Amino acid sequence: xxxxxxxxxxxxxxxxxxxxxxxxxxxxxxxxxxxxxxxxxxxxxxxxxxxxxxxxxxxxxxxxxxxxxxxxxxxxxxxxxxxxxxxxxxxxxxxxxxxxxxxxxxxxxxxxxxxxxxxxxxxxxxxxxxxxxxxxxxxxxxxxxxxxxxxxxxxxxxxxxxxxxxxxxxxxxxxxxxxxxxxxxxxxxxxxxxxxxxxxxxxxxxxxxxxxxxxxxxxxxxxxxxxxxxxxxxxxxxxxxxxxxxxxxxxxxxxxxxxxxxxxxxxxxxxxxxxxxxxxxxxxxxxxxxxxxxxxxxxxxxxxxxxxxxxxxxxxxxxxxxxxxxxxxxxxxxxxxxxxxxxxxxxxxxxxxxxxxxxxxxxxxxxxxxxxxxxxxxxxxxxxxxxxxxxxxxxxxxxxxxxxxxxxxxxxxxxxxxxxxxxxxxxxxxxxxxxxxxxxxx
Amino acid sequence: xxxxxxxxxxxxxxxxxxxxxxxxxxxxxxxxxxxxxxxxxxxxxxxxxxxxxxxxxxxxxxxxxxxxxxxxxxxxxxxxxxxxxxxxxxxxxxxxxxxxxxxxxxxxxxxxxxxxxxxxxxxxxxxxxxxxxxxxxxxxxxxxxxxxxxxxxxxxxxxxxxxxxxxxxxxxxxxxxxxxxxxxxxxxxxxxxxxxxxxxxxxxxxxxxxxxxxxxxxxxxxxxxxxxxxxxxxxxxxxxxxxxxxxxxxxxxxxxxxxxxxxxxxxxxxxxxxxxxxxxxxxxxxxxxxxxxxxxxxxxxxxxxxxxxxxxxxxxxxxxxxxxxxxxxxxxxxxxxxxxxxxxxxxxxxxxxxxxxxxxxxxxxxxxx
Numbered sequence: 001x002x003x004x005x006x007x008x009x010x011x012x013x014x015x016x017x018x019x020x021x022x023x024x025x026x027x028x029x030x031x032x033x034x035x036x037x038x039x040x041x042x043x044x045x046x047x048x049x050x051x052x053x054x055x056x057x058x059x060x061x062x063x064x065x066x067x068x069x070x071x072x073x074x075x076x077x078x079x080x081x082x083x084x085x086x087x088x089x090x091x092x093x094x095x096x097x098x099x100x101x102x103x104x105x106x107x108x109x110x111x112x113x114x115x116x117x118x119x120x121x122x123x124x125x126x127x128x129x130x131x132x133x134x135x136x137x138x139x140x141x142x143x144x145x146x147x148x149x150x151x152x153x154x155x156x157x158x159x160x161x162x163x164x165x166x167x168x169x170x171x172x173x174x175x176x177x178x179x180x181x182x183x184x185x186x187x188x189x190x191x192x193x194x195x196x197x198x199x200x201x202x203x204x205x206x207x208x209x210x211x212x213x214x215x216x217x218x219x220x221x222x223x224x225x226x227x228x229x230x231x232x233x234x235x236x237x238x239x240x241x242x243x244x245x246x247x248x249x250x251x252x253x254x255x256x257x258x259x260x261x262x263x264x265x266x267x268x269x270x271x272x273x274x275x276x277x278x279x280x281x282x283x284x285x286x287x288x289x290x291x292x293x294x295x296x297x298x299x300x301x302x303x304x305x306x307x308x309x310x311x312x313x314x315x316x317x318x319x320x321x322x323x324x325x326x327x328x329x330x331x332x333x334x335x336x337x338x339x340x341x342x343x344x345x346x347x348x349x350x351x352x353x354x355x356x357x358x359x360x361x362x363x364x365x366x367x368x369x370x371x372x373x374x375x376x377x378x379x380x381x382x383x384x385x386x387x388x389x390x391x392x393x394x395x396x397x398x399x400x401x402x403x404x405x406x407x408x409x410x411x412x413x414x415x416x417x418x419x420x421x422x423x424x425x426x427x428x429x430x431x432x433x434x435x436x437x438x439x440x441x442x
Numbered sequence: 443x444x445x446x447x448x449x450x451x452x453x454x455x456x457x458x459x460x461x462x463x464x465x466x467x468x469x470x471x472x473x474x475x476x477x478x479x480x481x482x483x484x485x486x487x488x489x490x491x492x493x494x495x496x497x498x499x500x501x502x503x504x505x506x507x508x509x510x511x512x513x514x515x516x517x518x519x520x521x522x523x524x525x526x527x528x529x530x531x532x533x534x535x536x537x538x539x540x541x542x543x544x545x546x547x548x549x550x551x552x553x554x555x556x557x558x559x560x561x562x563x564x565x566x567x568x569x570x571x572x573x574x575x576x577x578x579x580x581x582x583x584x585x586x587x588x589x590x591x592x593x594x595x596x597x598x599x600x601x602x603x604x605x606x607x608x609x610x611x612x613x614x615x616x617x618x619x620x621x622x623x624x625x626x627x628x629x630x631x632x633x634x635x636x637x638x639x640x641x642x643x644x645x646x647x648x649x650x651x652x653x654x655x656x657x658x659x660x661x662x663x664x665x666x667x668x669x670x671x672x673x674x675x676x677x678x679x680x681x682x683x684x685x686x687x688x689x690x691x692x693x694x695x696x697x698x699x700x701x702x703x704x705x706x707x708x709x710x711x712x713x714x715x716x717x718x719x720x721x722x723x724x725x726x727x728x729x730x731x732x733x734x735x736x737x738x739x740x741x742x743x744x745x746x747x748x749x750x751x752x753x754x755x756x757x758x759x760x761x762x763x764x765x766x767x768x769x770x771x772x773x774x775x776x777x778x779x780x781x782x783x784x785x786x787x788x789x790x791x792x793x794x795x796x797x798x799x800x801x802x803x804x805x806x807x808x809x810x811x
Contacts, residue, residue, distance in 0.1 A: 046553040069682040075766050076683030081474070084680075101475060101681050103763070108683065135551035141543065148540045152533065155519075159529045162519040167526040168808040171514040171587065201561045208552040 019128040019292035019380065021215075021282065022369040022407055023362075026127050027337055028377035029403040030389055032114040033121015035062055038403055040337045041110055041125060045133045047211070048103040053110060054337065055086055055096040061117035065096040072107040072126055072290045073386045083113065102129045105211060107289040109387050126383035128291050131212045134205065153190045160186040216295040218283050221266075225306035228266040229259055229283060232295070237286040237382035240355040242312065243267070245284040245372065247361060248299070250277050254361070254415050254426065257313040259283075272315055276303040280363075282370045284380075290387075292380035296370060312354050314417060316426035324416055324427040333434045334409045340373075340402040342416050350398070353419035356381075358400040361415040369407055377403035406433040445592070446584060449599055451496045452527070452577030458489030459570055460606045460664075463613060464694065468672055471692040471761035474681030486538075486570075493573040494535025496580075500528035515587065515811045526811055527579030534572025541566035559617060567614055574607045582647060583809045597649055604644035604653075605660025611636045612661060612698070621695050621757070624742035625775040627784030630735055633698065634792035638730050639799040641704055642711070646803020651712060658704035665697035669756040679762040686760045686771075696745060696755050702737035703730040719800045726800075727792035746773040 026041040036058035043051050053067050066083035070076060086096035102108060112123045137145075161183035166175055219230035229246070236243040242258040244267050249255075253274060259267035283295040309315050323345040332338065340360065344350060353359060360373040371378055376389070384390075406412060414429045462485025469482050476483065501524035504510045516523040545562035581603060585596035612619070618632035645653035672693040679688050706729050714722055744750055750757035757773070764771050778784065 044553075046551065048553040071683040076685050079684040079687055079762075081679040081682040081684050081762070103474070103681050104683060131553065135547070137547060137551070141547060145540070145544055152537055152540065155533055155536075158519045159526070159533060162517040162529070163526045166517040167583070167811045168805070170810055175518065197561060197564065200564075204561060205552070 020294050020369075020371040020378065021296050021367075022364070023371040023378065024130075024132060025335075025405060025407065026125060026378055027403040027405055028125045028379050029339070029401070030123050030125075030376060031121070032112055032123035034118040035059060035114050035116060035121055037112060037114065037123055038337065038339070039110070039112060039123065039125050040405065041127050043127065043129065043132075044102060045131070046135070047105050047129050047131045048101060049131075051100050051102050051110075051127070053086065053098045053100055053112075055098075055112060056337070057094045057096070057114070057116075059116075060094055062094065062096075062114055063117070064115045065098070066113045067098045067100055068111050068113075069100055069102055069127075070109050070111055071104075072109045072383060074289075076104075077109070080111065102127070105129055105131065107287075107291040107383065107386075124387035124389060126290060126379045126387050126389075128383075131208070134208060134212060149194070153194065157183055157186045157190055216293060217297045218281065218295040220281060220297065220299055222271075222299075222301065225270050225304060226268055227259065227271050228262070228268050230266055232267070232283075232285055232293075235288040237288060237290065239284065239286050240381050242354070243285065247282045247284075247370075247372075248274070248279045248301075249282070249361075249363060250279045252318040253277075253279070254316040254428070255313070256315075256359070256361075256417065258311065269313075270310070271304055271306055272309045272313070273306050274301055274304040276301055280367050280370075282361075282372075284372050286380045286382040290380070290383035292383060294370065294372075296367070298367075314424040314426060316415065316428065319426075321425050321427045324418070324425060326414075326416075326429050328429070328431065331434060332406060332431060334406055337403070337405045340404055340414065342400045342402075344398045344400065344418060344420070346420070348420040349396075350400075351419045351422070353417060353424060358402070358416065358418040360400075360402045360404075360417070362404065362406070363413050363415070364408070365411040365413070369410075369412070371404065373402040373404050375401055406431075409433050409435040445595060445599070448496050448500060448528075449581050449584060449596065451492055452531075452580045453599055453603060455489045455492040455496065455531070456574050456577045456603050456606045456610075458485050458492060459573060460489075460610055462486035462489060463570070463610060464668060467613070467616075468668075468691050468693055469677075471763075472677040472679070472688055472690070474679050474762060490535045490538040490569065490573060493531040493576060494539075497524070497528040497530070497532030497535065497576065500524045501532065504528075515583065517811050525580060525583055526809065527576040527581075527583060529576075530572050530579060531576030534569045534574075534576055537569030537572055538566055539569075541569060559614070570610065574603070574610060577603045578607065578644075578806075579809060582806055583811055586807065586810055593649075600644070600648055601650065601653060601656050602660070604640070604648070605657045605664070607644075608637070608640050608657050608661045608700075609664050611640055612700075613694070616694060619698060620770060621742060621745050622770040622773075622775050624738060624745075626778040627781050627788055628778075630731060630738075631784055631788035631791055633700075633734065634727070634731055634788045635795060637700060637703075637734075637795075638707075638727055638792050639795040639802070641700075641707055641730075642726065642796055642799030643802040643806060645708065645711070646800060647806035652705075652708045654704040654707045654711075655701065658701040662697045662699075662701050665694060669693045669696055669759075670753065673753065673756070673759065681762070684762045685765045686762050688762045692759045692761050693756055696750075696757070698734075699737040699741050700734070703734040706730065706733040719797060719804075723797035723800055724793040727794070727796035728789060730796065731789055731792040742775075746775065 024043045028039045038056040040054040041051055055065050065086040068080040068083045084098050084100055086098035089095035108127045108129045110125045110127050114121050161179050164179040164182035221228045244259045246257050246259055257269050259269040262268040278300050281297050281299050286292045325343050327341045357375050362371045412431050417426045462482050466482035469476055501522050504512050504516045504524040505522045512525055517526050519529050541562050544565055548562045581596055581600050585593055588596055615632040615636055619629045623629045641654040641657055672691040675691045677691045707726055710729050745757050760771055
């Protein structure tokens, strides 16, 4: 196994990269028994840390909501801790919030239990927990703590000096001269202790930094028309029929394709004809634990004179499908949980596209945010299956709804994909997301 | 004769910190989630507060009143006067206080630490150490100035606080001395760094012939009682994921058999009392570690056996976060990668801490203020 491959495997197994790119919160819509819920999990920047859970019930008859964190699967997925009761909003009785400790990295679930006029129900929301950052100490707090440390250090040296000078003398005996050598020795010892403490702190910080999310830049190679992506992990869960979903995106193209394991361990896929240019590549996989990982890189492609699209792959080449429209809100703010509602006109019935009613890809113009959504929200479908949840399939409706919240302000493109009459249709929408001064509910 | 109020407040302070610390660790093993106002935290804070107030009152009273009873038995620091222990107690309480915002920031920066030894916890431990040693010094200085029955009674108080310090110190290293680690030199090296220093310093300062044994008996009695007592109280985890079914408070593991090497130390130091410290220390250090390994190694084997999985030894009590596949839950020992090197370090450490303990004990016998 080559060094880079080993490093990549370590990256994926021991230091998980992020689900999606730059989009750490989880947005999920599902049914807890008879109650339809929109659940938002605001993940903490550090683990262990406190997640904020926002639950919006579609109906007003929900009386009580509790939440517990558990492992998604295996040990730790069967014994719930004492549940946390979500508090009901005074302004909207259908809106509940709770704070929940996420104690471990990896594939977790938040189990939401609801009771109300129509009985009880539960809903499991898969949550990939990972550390995103280390907080720097503010100058003011650092200054105060440093000053206190200096005072305590000087006080300790002074106390030791005073003790060496007088503590063993008989009561009433006159004080001897100051114990300067003892104080100097004590001072050196205290400085040494502080230096050791500083060293320890650095070691602890480095150990924590090893757990902080590292971006995964897939190693890719183009052999004629075949794109090769270096092997990423021993075992992946199939995500609606494919172990890998990949997206090549330029200004006028968006290729959604599905590399499969090759004989040499790489994930490979024959590309269709594409114009030369710089493309962003995003790669979605789901590890065996249900932990979703998204890799991102850029690739310069030459003019590809290759074949046509095959299988479940799809290519958008700048066309506008007037049948797909977005019932968009007048203004969108960053962090706001939304139900992105698209309407599909025409008469052709909607069909499942790779088992799903629809797909939506959200891409920030600077490439810092990428999310692959489904009508259930931002959770990975294999993780949802592990949690015992059900995917949303076409139900005859002409509307597609994707629960999501744009993580930061800026310009985004939203690619909506669906299938009708045996053909995949894609439409791209541009949206400007504002800077939220406060969060609003859907 | 009645003992001075600050002797009792010192005992209360260290006891409060000890009970609070034990309770806090058990809380984190059983319930998980805590706040500033859990009973365990309040007990620790009360202990620090008691030490701080005791120190401050003694220093202020001794500084301001020239006829204060402790004025002749005081030391001077930055123009203030008071007993050595009073200054150290106030310093320890202040250090405990400072650790709080540091710990809060640590949790925000690196997540909630679920371990005992972290830099902010080390600052807290340093404060607790200051408070505890301050208690010893206040009692010790009074004892060294006293005679007769008062001296005897103070000797018992000294051993009680000393026993509490031994429990606190051994608790600080439980991440090295847990049951599955007891067939690795790492555990014995950790004990060698802590126990000989405390046992020899306090037994050297005490007049009691079996002081080390009594300290170890206190350690054993306290921790064994907790093993029997804590499971009587109901508890359930408030953090997840939960890997073990918890219905009651989970105690720390059964105490180490420190009483064996402590008894050996008492016998040896009595017989070799005339030896110089440089010659005595390596003998006592080697004796301590050899007898401890001889006792603890087979006892650990017993604790991993089904015979120890009962209310008496508590070997089947696991914290909620212990995963079923972990060695500790499977009653297995960790292998030792470098046993010879690590045991050599352990014996070296035992000799050094024995020497330091002897030096410290001799100094403590001389403390008058």
